[in-house]
Amino acid sequence: xxxxxxxxxxxxxxxxxDTPEQAAFRKEVRDFLQSELPERFRSAPGERMMGGDMRSxxxxxxxxxxxxxxxxxxxAAWPKEYGGAGLGTMEQFIMNEEFAENRAPQVGGMGVxxxxxxxIIHGNDEQKxxxxxxxxSGEVQWCQGFSEPESGSDLASLQTKxxxxxxxxxxxxxxxxxxxxxxxxxxxxxxxxxxxxxxxKGISYFMLDMKSPGVTVRPIGTMAGNAMFNEVFFEDVxxxxxxxxxxxxxxxxxxxxxxxxxxxxxxxxxxxRLQVESLIKxxxxxxxxxxxxxxxxxxIRYDLADRLLETQVxxxxxxxxxxMQSKGLVPNYEASMCKLFSSEMSQxxxxxxxxxxxxxxxxxxxxxxxxxxxxxxGSYLQTVASTIAGGTSEVQRGIIATRxxxxxxx
Ligand SMILES: Cc1cc2nc3c(=O)[nH]c(=O)nc-3n(C[C@H](O)[C@H](O)[C@H](O)COP(=O)(O)OP(=O)(O)OC[C@H]3O[C@@H](n4cnc5c(N)ncnc54)[C@H](O)[C@@H]3O)c2cc1C
Numbered sequence: 001x002x003x004x005x006x007x008x009x010x011x012x013x014x015x016x017x018d019t020p021e022q023a024a025f026r027k028e029v030r031d032f033l034q035s036e037l038p039e040r041f042r043s044a045p046g047e048r049m050m051g052g053d054m055r056s057x058x059x060x061x062x063x064x065x066x067x068x069x070x071x072x073x074x075x076a077a078w079p080k081e082y083g084g085a086g087l088g089t090m091e092q093f094i095m096n097e098e099f100a101e102n103r104a105p106q107v108g109g110m111g112v113x114x115x116x117x118x119x120i121i122h123g124n125d126e127q128k129x130x131x132x133x134x135x136x137s138g139e140v141q142w143c144q145g146f147s148e149p150e151s152g153s154d155l156a157s158l159q160t161k162x163x164x165x166x167x168x169x170x171x172x173x174x175x176x177x178x179x180x181x182x183x184x185x186x187x188x189x190x191x192x193x194x195x196x197x198x199x200x201k202g203i204s205y206f207m208l209d210m211k212s213p214g215v216t217v218r219p220i221g222t223m224a225g226n227a228m229f230n231e232v233f234f235e236d237v238x239x240x241x242x243x244x245x246x247x248x249x250x251x252x253x254x255x256x257x258x259x260x261x262x263x264x265x266x267x268x269x270x271x272x273r274l275q276v277e278s279l280i281k282x283x284x285x286x287x288x289x290x291x292x293x294x295x296x297x298x299x300i301r302y303d304l305a306d307r308l309l310e311t312q313v314x315x316x317x318x319x320x321x322x323x324m325q326s327k328g329l330v331p332n333y334e335a336s337m338c339k340l341f342s343s344e345m346s347q348x349x350x351x352x353x354x355x356x357x358x359x360x361x362x363x364x365x366x367x368x369x370x371x372x373x374x375x376x377x378g379s380y381l382q383t384v385a386s387t388i389a390g391g392t393s394e395v396q397r398g399i400i401a402t403r404x405x406x407x408x409x410x
Contacts, residue, residue, distance in 0.1 A: 069137070122245055141185055143186075144178065145190075146175070152177075156199045171237040171238075178231075178232050180228070190204070204246075208243065217232050272349060273315070279307070303355060304352065314342045343383075351380065362377050
């Protein structure tokens with residue numbers, strides 16, 4: 001993918017073809033997935049695996065994890081010295097596209113995508129030694145303890161406290177919306193160590209063993225029928241000072257590194273395109289048995305066409321972000337555009353699926369009358385959260401308005 005402009009006869013063109021090296025790498029990934037990925041591990045278009053499912057498939061997936069580990073592809077972006085493949089931004093993007101195209105599960109979760117890269121930058125040797133290899137082997141699962149009941153968008157206002165006591169910090173307070181905390185072995189989290197300092201300057205960053213006495217995890221049920229996130233309470237939880245990452249009271253700046261990694265893991269638009277293509281196939285083929293309403297409602301055609309076009313827009317937006325990253329630039333409002341468009345699009349795709357399936361779309365589970373094993377209804381309920389998780393749509397629009405369009409803050 002030579003994304004960039006080439007001047008030709010005074011005109012500017014975008015060249016989307018792979019360079020020979022990129023094409024060779026794409027082929028390597030594709031061939032590997034086609035020959036090595038067991039069919040039973042391929043996900044259906046639009047299928048989302050939640051923490052519980054991931055956990056129950058953990059043992060089953062061992063064989064797949066080992067194959068990826070042998071290639072250094074569990075954490076392909078990590079430097080080779082830490083067990084990664086040291087891939088560049090564009091290669092990672094190609095890899096993500098091919099994984100999505102082949103509906104292949106990636107493994108590693110927040111350990112690989114968030115705390116691992118944060119430790120590589122900010123952790124000391126002992127912390128890297130203790131944690132990085134265990135993240136790569138998949139034996140340790142992590143969760144992210146950032147949000148609190150009164151601190152989400154305004155994260156720096158967090159109130160969970162950590163007080164130094166001898167060789168430990170003693171933590172008291174509460175986190176909320178902690179995805180996968182009920183399955184996690186460790187949490188990376190931020191807590192206030194200096195209540196008198198300005199809010200960004202009194203925060204420290206810790207790694208906390210979820211088995212520590214005083215940690216209580218309470219799952220929160222969602223309307224989609226699962227409990228993917230939790231409340232986590234800390235009552236006099238002792239965290240050894242060796243688990244402080246970076247310096248005391250400098251944790252906010254480490255937390256923003258973690259958030260950058262969270263936001264920069266641009267999901268390729270390929271998965272959403274496959275989802276729309278599968279919906280179009282369903283709409284065409286399941287006519288006459290009351291499961292597709294294509295014949296009854298003319299506007300469904302327009303909706304399906306719009307959704308397919310939107311997946312191309314999402315692709316272009318993600319190309320913009322990945323091009324910036326590959327040039328060493330840090331995407332800002334561009335990443336917000338990507339997140340905003342793709343999360344709202346996931347809701348529109350779910351809405352169109354329900355329109356196509358009609359009342360049957362409300363059926364969940366894999367009963368005879370539930371289309372696509374209940375995925376349409378499940379996705380309709382599940383995607384409501386996508387415009388909240390990882391920064392709300394309102395916050396993204398604020399960033400685009402002020403940093404992108406240069407509008408005044410208020
Ligand atoms: C599925 C899911 C998984 C999550 N997983 C995790 C996790 O693993 N770990 C974790 O720490 N957190 C997690 N979160 C929490 C998530 O990061 C927060 O929900 C999110 O940042 C919003 O914060 P809040 O819920 O406190 O809402 P608030 O910040 O209280 O926002 C309430 C409303 O006010 C609006 N608003 C707030 N500020 C502004 C502003 N400046 N301009 C305009 N409007 C504004 C918001 O858009 C929203 O509509 C998860 C959330 C979801 C939905």
